[in-house]
Amino acid sequence: MEQTSGNPHIHRDDEASKIGMWLFIFTEMLLFGGLFIVYSIYRYLHPVAFELAADELDVLVGTANTVILLVSSMTIAMSVTAMQKGNKKLTLALLGATLFLALAFLVNKYFEWGSKISYGLYPGSERLHEFGHGDTLFFGLYYFMTGLHALHIIIGVVIISAVMYRVHKEMVHPTKYALLENTGLYWHLVDLIWIFLFPLFYLVT
Amino acid sequence: MSENPTRSIEPSYLKYKGRYGGIFAWIFSTDHKRIGLLYLWSIMTFFIVGAILGLLMKMELISPGKNIMGPQTYNGFFTLHGIIMIFLIVIPGLPAVFGNFFLPIMIGAKDVAFPRLNLTSWWLYMFGALVVLTSQFTGGGPPDTGWTFYAPYSFQTPTNMLPAVTGAFILGFSSILTGLNFIVTIHRMRAPGMGWFKMPLFPWSLYATGWIQLIATPIVGVTLLMIIAERTLNIGFFDPSLGGDPILYQHLFWIYSHPAVYIMILPAMGAISEIIPTFARKTIFGYKAIIASTVAIAFVGYFVWGHHMFTSGMSGVALYTFSILTFLVAIPSAIKVFNWVSTMHKASINLQTPFYWAVSFIFVFMIGGFSGLVLGALATNVHLHDTHFVVAHFHFIVFGGTGFAFLGAMHYWFPKVFGRKYDAGWANIGWLTFFIGFITLYGPMFYLGIAGMPRRYYDYVEVFHGGNIISSFGSIILIAGIAIVITNLVKSAISGEKADQNPWGGITLEWKVPSPPPLENFDEIPHVTRGPYDYS
Numbered sequence: 104m105e106q107t108s109g110n111p112h113i114h115r116d117d118e119a120s121k122i123g124m125w126l127f128i129f130t131e132m133l134l135f136g137g138l139f140i141v142y143s144i145y146r147y148l149h150p151v152a153f154e155l156a157a158d159e160l161d162v163l164v165g166t167a168n169t170v171i172l173l174v175s176s177m178t179i180a181m182s183v184t185a186m187q188k189g190n191k192k193l194t195l196a197l198l199g200a201t202l203f204l205a206l207a208f209l210v211n212k213y214f215e216w217g218s219k220i221s222y223g224l225y226p227g228s229e230r231l232h233e234f235g236h237g238d239t240l241f242f243g244l245y246y247f248m249t250g251l252h253a254l255h256i257i258i259g260v261v262i263i264s265a266v267m268y269r270v271h272k273e274m275v276h277p278t279k280y281a282l283l284e285n286t287g288l289y290w291h292l293v294d295l296i297w298i299f300l301f302p303l304f305y306l307v308t
Numbered sequence: 309m310s311e312n313p314t315r316s317i318e319p320s321y322l323k324y325k326g327r328y329g330g331i332f333a334w335i336f337s338t339d340h341k342r343i344g345l346l347y348l349w350s351i352m353t354f355f356i357v358g359a360i361l362g363l364l365m366k367m368e369l370i371s372p373g374k375n376i377m378g379p380q381t382y383n384g385f386f387t388l389h390g391i392i393m394i395f396l397i398v399i400p401g402l403p404a405v406f407g408n409f410f411l412p413i414m415i416g417a418k419d420v421a422f423p424r425l426n427l428t429s430w431w432l433y434m435f436g437a438l439v440v441l442t443s444q445f446t447g448g449g450p451p452d453t454g455w456t457f458y459a460p461y462s463f464q465t466p467t468n469m470l471p472a473v474t475g476a477f478i479l480g481f482s483s484i485l486t487g488l489n490f491i492v493t494i495h496r497m498r499a500p501g502m503g504w505f506k507m508p509l510f511p512w513s514l515y516a517t518g519w520i521q522l523i524a525t526p527i528v529g530v531t532l533l534m535i536i537a538e539r540t541l542n543i544g545f546f547d548p549s550l551g552g553d554p555i556l557y558q559h560l561f562w563i564y565s566h567p568a569v570y571i572m573i574l575p576a577m578g579a580i581s582e583i584i585p586t587f588a589r590k591t592i593f594g595y596k597a598i599i600a601s602t603v604a605i606a607f608v609g610y611f612v613w614g615h616h617m618f619t620s621g622m623s624g625v626a627l628y629t630f631s632i633l634t635f636l637v638a639i640p641s642a643i644k645v646f647n648w649v650s651t652m653h654k655a656s657i658n659l660q661t662p663f664y665w666a667v668s669f670i671f672v673f674m675i676g677g678f679s680g681l682v683l684g685a686l687a688t689n690v691h692l693h694d695t696h697f698v699v700a701h702f703h704f705i706v707f708g709g710t711g712f713a714f715l716g717a718m719h720y721w722f723p724k725v726f727g728r729k730y731d732a733g734w735a736n737i738g739w740l741t742f743f744i745g746f747i748t749l750y751g752p753m754f755y756l757g758i759a760g761m762p763r764r765y766y767d768y769v770e771v772f773h774g775g776n777i778i779s780s781f782g783s784i785i786l787i788a789g790i791a792i793v794i795t796n797l798v799k800s801a802i803s804g805e806k807a808d809q810n811p812w813g814g815i816t817l818e819w820k821v822p823s824p825p826p827l828e829n830f831d832e833i834p835h836v837t838r839g840p841y842d843y844s
Contacts, residue, residue, distance in 0.1 A: 114418070114419075116421065116496055118496065119421045119422075119492050119495075119496040119497075120422075122491075122492050122495060122496070123421065123422060123425075123488055123489075123492045126488045126491060126492070126522055127488060129522065129523075130484055130488075130522055130523075130525070130526045131526070133523060133526040133527060134526035134527075134529055134530045135530070136526075136527070137526065137527045137530040137531060137560055137563075138530055140560070141534075141545060141556065141560075144553075144556060145551075149551070226537075226541045226542055226543045226544065227541060227542035227543075235551070236544075236550060236551025237551065239544050239550050239551055240544060240545070240550070240551050240552065243537075243543040243544045243545060243550075244545075246541075246543070247533075247534070247537055247543060247545075251530075251533070
């Protein structure tokens with residue numbers, strides 16, 4: 104770690120970094136937790152509309168994205184192991200694979216949203232208004248929750264790129280890789296949230 | 309950790325030269341002490357603005373009818389006053405200023421666990437404040453929803469809500485990062501020998517506060533994001549015309565904002581628990597009971613949010629449950645009051661300004677607490693909801709509790725922070741003026757509320773005139789008190805007499821380092837063998 108502004112006592116404590124990351128993950132889960140509460144309340148109030156609206160979503164694309172994220176979680180976990188074994192090249196390759204999968208997820212998402220929007224299903228649209236309250240809320244939640252999740256993916260892309268740079272420059276190396284581990288933890292969180300979003304929006308009908 | 313055991317004459321944290329000079333030596337410093345002072349200055353500036361807004365509102369209310377502002381301006385004023393006071397002052401308040409400065413020193417560490425994250429928190433705080441304040445000068449005029457941003461009005465009003473809500477979200481993020489930092493610091497960086505039950509009570513209160521910041525803040529964060537989505541995308545979560553439920557907004561908002569009250573008050577209680585044993589010169593009564601009550605408040609505090617919504621529409625069972633839980637959360641607070649009073653019992657008390665602030669804290673906190681029970685009871689709540697009684701209650705708790713404790717802590721730690729003594733004469737005069745002004749300002753509001761005067765109106769009927777005259781008169785005294793206190797402290801910080809290392813005879817670790825402390829706090833990390841208040 105580089106020093107900033109005359110503070111000579113930035114000490115290194117990998118355990119502390121990891122605790123900090125876990126606490127951060129905890130807050131992220133609560134952030135989405137608020138949305139899951141909203142989801143469950145409106146699902147309870149509009150069970151039929153939620154069922155019908157869920158049929159509109161493309162299970163194939165959802166499944167593809169689930170597989171993509173699960174595999175990317177695996178690749179980033181493997182990159183940590185590769186780092187522990189001191190294999191820089193493999194670490195970079197696995198991080199690159201993770202990055203590629205993250206981008207693939209976003210591309211899928213783009214087309215999925217695009218087709219919904221071209222079909223007239225977006226917040227405030229006429230068509231949604233005709234469908235009624237249940238559908239409006241379902242798609243409101245769909246765009247808001249998957250959108251917030253996609254934002255986390257984008258942030259993840261930025262972080263993973265930064266970590267790749269640092270691995271390349273050997274600022275992250277086999278005796279100091281807390282940053283890589285924490286990035287892995289963050290990525291698993293993003294994956295985990297999707298694991299809940301996928302059935303709630305695509306599968307439960 | 310202690311790579312330099314023998315450097316005895318180090319420059320103080322105020323004087324050392326870092327990589328940057330001038331103001332950059334402060335705003336880019338990762339030293340927890342400088343960050344604490346950054347927060348102190350920012351908070352003081354915002355507080356002066358917020359207090360002047362409050363004064364102007366009291367001037368408007370000095371007589372019925374329009375005096376100095378119309379209804380829309382008044383709505384804008386109480387909204388901005390609330391946002392500034394809550395989000396910019398009392399929530400960061402003691403943790404950001406004294407927590408940053410003293411947490412590492414009191415647990416025998418050189419800094420917090422993540423110094424750069426700590427600096428980031430301050431930058432986020434300033435950025436959030438800036439975003440909030442732009443709402444005043446751009447768009448459709450100052451927000452007028454009150455600091456609670458209640459739906460559906462918050463996405464229907466033509467005023468400039470987006471910056472206010474976005475700013476509050478950023479401030480929440482800053483608060484989360486501070487809490488996270490403190491929790492990790494306390495877990496990882498206590499000095500050798502300092503077990504959990506050898507830790508002073510101020511760090512303990514910061515620990516409990518950190519957890520509340522971490523667990524409660526994300527909920528309001530996402531709720532504010534939903535309001536943003538309502539305004540920009542018309543998404544419908546809280547909009548009845550689209551099937552949404554405005555009451556759900558209130559639930560989500562108070563799930564955070566009630567625990568936030570404990571973010572404000574727990575560190576205040578922690579500071580009082582430091583001041584009282586030092587000036588009573590004896591060990592604190594019921595050290596473990598205070599810790600247990602701190603944790604109990606933090607825990608039970610999550611389950612009482614519904615008492616803000618007794619008149620909003622909830623099932624009977626929910627009403628009873630929230631009412632009972634509200635009464636329960638009063639118990640640990642009462643335990644602390646008994647502990648403080650028992651600590652003073654038969655003590656030979658050293659009467660100094662911080663002690664005056666501490667005992668007046670107990671006084672106003674008790675009035676605030678008891679009036680809270682009046683509001684927590686279902687029947688009386690229906691009568692008092694949204695009246696001046698509520699305004700009086702939360703000013704007694706939030707301003708009386710947190711404000712008195714903040715100023716008590718300010719005087720208590722002043723010699724340590726600046727290495728100078730404050731002028732004790734003026735400090736006492738300031739305290740007395742402040743105290744009299746405070747009671748005169750907020751006391752009559754209890755009466756006005758019971759008599760039926762609603763809050764958040766710029767006008768009232770003639771029957772409320774008497775109480776409002778007294779209250780507005782009190783606001784002038786209070787402002788005078790604030791002016792005396794701040795002037796005295798600022799003047800003393802610049803040119804006060806040099807202070808000793810330990811002017812009060814305190815025995816927690818911050819009194820074992822020089823005043824002001826050197827950059828790394830300790831020449832050598834101390835080994836703790838005795839309890840924090842072991843005066844024997």
